[in-house]
Amino acid sequence: MGDVPYTAWPRIGQPPPWTPLDDHLLYTCHVVDDLTRGRLAHRPPVPSMARLAPGELSVAVGPASRSTWRAVGDGSYRHSSVLAVGQPAFVIGSLVGSALGNAARRRQAAADARQRWVADGHGEVTVTDRRAYFGHPQSSLDLGWTGLDTADLVAPDAFQCSFRDMYNGSPQLIRLHSSLMFVLAAHAAFPAHPRLAGGSWLPPGFEAKCAAYGRTCPQVR
Numbered sequence: 001m002g003d004v005p006y007t008a009w010p011r012i013g014q015p016p017p018w019t020p021l022d023d024h025l026l027y028t029c030h031v032v033d034d035l036t037r038g039r040l041a042h043r044p045p046v047p048s049m050a051r052l053a054p055g056e057l058s059v060a061v062g063p064a065s066r067s068t069w070r071a072v073g074d075g076s077y078r079h080s081s082v083l084a085v086g087q088p089a090f091v092i093g094s095l096v097g098s099a100l101g102n103a104a105r106r107r108q109a110a111a112d113a114r115q116r117w118v119a120d121g122h123g124e125v126t127v128t129d130r131r132a133y134f135g136h137p138q139s140s141l142d143l144g145w146t147g148l149d150t151a152d153l154v155a156p157d158a159f160q161c162s163f164r165d166m167y168n169g170s171p172q173l174i175r176l177h178s179s180l181m182f183v184l185a186a187h188a189a190f191p192a193h194p195r196l197a198g199g200s201w202l203p204p205g206f207e208a209k210c211a212a213y214g215r216t217c218p219q220v221r
Contacts, residue, residue, distance in 0.1 A: 015212045021157060025206060026215055028180045031059050033218035035187060040129055050126035050133040057129045060180055064125035066134055066141060067117045069173035117175070125176060130188070132181050141174065143181075145188035152193075153182040153201050161185065 034040045041057060048058040123136035134141040143161065145151075149171075150162045159181040162173045179201055186196040195201045199221025210217035 015209050018209075018213050018215075022206075022209070024157065025179060025202060026210060026217060027060070028183060029202070029217050029220050031180060032183050032187075032220045035129075035184070036220070046126075048126040049124070050128075050135065052128065053130070056131075058126055059129060059184075060125075060127040060178070062125060062178075063122060064134060064176050064178065065122045066120045066136065066139055067175045068120050068139075069115055070118055071115050125178065125181075127178065127180055127184065129184065132176065132178075132185075134176060141176075143185075145185040148185060148189055151182060151185040151190050153179055153195055156203065159185075 031040070031043070034043055040059070043057065043059060046058045046061050048061045050058070050061075052058060120139040121136050123134050123140070125135070126133045131142060131144040133143075143163070148161045148163050150160075152160050154160045154175070157177045157179055158175050159178050160173070160175045162171060164170070165172055183196065183201060186193045186201075190196065202221060207217045207219070
């Protein structure tokens, strides 16, 4: 398992600019600090439109995008058959054109049958101490931490997980953008995850960067 591809700090000069991702990571550090110290229940709930269970605490709400590892087609395509009459040149041209069209549709169908990351849309994600709920008219998602088969942080802000579809049992692999989801999922269901145990969910030198900008970062790794 490789490290999360964070951008390296410059060797000399000032630290890189403070970014919205740094704000997100620092907030995550404070949530994790409260979690490990048993104080998470004392945090005020973040307002959310998601339906929560009794005692469930919303800790973050914001815009998100969902991607799914899947094919966009099943390999089938419409085969066009042409019956051409008339002058030989016209007949030949019609048959050639039909054959070229069929070949193009066949290639496109084969390409659509290959799995790849497909963007499913943008929505609002609510992250709680128990799950993440992604609200979207066509591709909503309810991810309970203990129902995940795998969880990982594949980029500084990309949470990737796998699970079984609750309706047909088919395996699903999806990505949402947040490091907070990974840390909460790992604490709940993957406590030995190497990114959690080794602290590599945070970029190298993040605590020093916080200090350089006068931000207080709790020790969480």
